[in-house]
Amino acid sequence: MRVLIADDHDLLRDTLVAFLEANGETQTNSAANLADAVSILKQEPPFDLVLLDLNMPGMNGLNGLNETLEKFPDQRIAIISGIATREVAEAALSSGAAGFIPKTLPAKSLVNAINFMAMGEQYVPINFMTTEEAQPPNPLAEKLTNRENQVLQGLTEGKSNKQIARDLDLTEPTIKLHVKTLYRKLGVANRTQAAIMAREAGLF
Amino acid sequence: MRVLIADDHDLLRDTLVAFLEANGETQTNSAANLADAVSILKQEPPFDLVLLDLNMPGMNGLNGLNETLEKFPDQRIAIISGIATREVAEAALSSGAAGFIPKTLPAKSLVNAINFMAMGEQYVPINFMTTEEAQPPNPLAEKLTNRENQVLQGLTEGKSNKQIARDLDLTEPTIKLHVKTLYRKLGVANRTQAAIMAREAGLF
DNA sequence: TGACGACATATCCGAAAGGATAAGTGGCAT
DNA sequence: ATGCCACTTATCCTTTCGGATATGTCGTCA
Secondary structure: OEEEEEOOOHHHHHHHHHHHHHOOOOEEEEEOOHHHHHHHHHHOOOOOEEEEEOOOOOOOOOHHHHHHHHHOOOOOEEEEEOOOOHHHHHHHHHOOOOEEEEOOOOHHHHHHHHHHHHOOOOEOOHHHHHOOOOOOOOHHHHHOOHHHHHHHHHHHOOOOHHHHHHHHOOOHHHHHHHHHHHHHHHOOOOHHHHHHHHHHOOOO | OEEEEEOOOHHHHHHHHHHHHHOOOOEEEEEOOHHHHHHHHHHOOOOOEEEEEOOOOOOOOOHHHHHHHHHOOOOOEEEEEOOOOHHHHHHHHHOOOOEEEEOOOOHHHHHHHHHHHHOOOOEOOHHHHHOOOOOOOOHHHHHOOHHHHHHHHHHHOOOOHHHHHHHHOOOHHHHHHHHHHHHHHHOOOOHHHHHHHHHHOOOO
16 A cells, blocks of 8 residues: 655654554655655655645645645545644545544554545544534623623523513613613624524524 | 444345455454344454444344443444434444444445444544534424515514515515514514524524 | 415504613722 | 723613504415
């Protein structure tokens, strides 16, 4: 089996090569940037699998993947990255990548995944696909004061100002003020829009 | 490598055995129900991987998986099924399954997946995790007339009755009538609650 | 044909909602 | 201590909602 590893991180590249060749059945070539990888692909095809580091010189994110896939449409190419998110992984797959490997993967799993992909399968770590994207403490909630958040929650529950006032032990005018402020901050025109926006932002 | 295949569908079981043993390095045992599988596990451990059909006698859905995992906590067990959904696959994984295999998988991929799981990895077909669950035509929408659905959509967009009237080329009183009817049908008290309910039901 | 349901329009009325503006507390920081 | 900010309460006024009720046109189905 022949694998081409393209990663500008020497340590990772070398350990990967060592692991794969230790197995015995695998031959590896390596490159430190996309241009080198492409010229190797031109001169010594075919490879069972090509690993491209998402962040190495010449990649420009997933552009490098797409370009390489255009030049070598039949080549199985996987993306390897230390920082990428689920979105990137999905984008890579829909661009036609053979898989996606985070560098956080244990070496053994990594070798297994490479073999798996070389067999023609698609691989993405399970936890990458199942876990919801980590919501960075919502940009919306940041801008709102405590009270405003409490009131907003009332709105998302379809309550009237009077109800919210009772729940928070305040008077109705106060709620109306908070509600008005909320509209300004959220850029909406009425309580329904505010409720929907809060819901869509994943609040409450 | 030793694999135990438990499936009450003889044809599938036999072809799987044939495929795996053709490879040469794999030994297989097979069972047609959960009880047989368990007794084989007791008598002839260890197996690198156990495949349990979700629908064979004794399984009761994922209960059989959980029971078997309790009896053999260190055993790697994967679920195989012809009908299951993404939810079931996720549930199986979170119960500690080594993977999930739909019977729609090509034989070659199936063998690859089995080898992959036997190596200690978790496997689920990529498309199982990425595709959204297909919403059965919503029970809510069923009960509503065409106009009511159009009006409800207006509500979910935070529009006023007047706006909705303009959009649908009707007069405001008409919209108010539909809105009122909607509240009765949905069992809500105001437009915000109606909007939220429609959103939660996956409408629009 | 007559009953029924979906759809449309209208009027009346009280209750909310929404906008503007004013003015008070308390905490916290420069 | 002065100013800023979050929070509070209040009043006025206009618009919108929400409920009740009445009336009319369609088309369908028995």
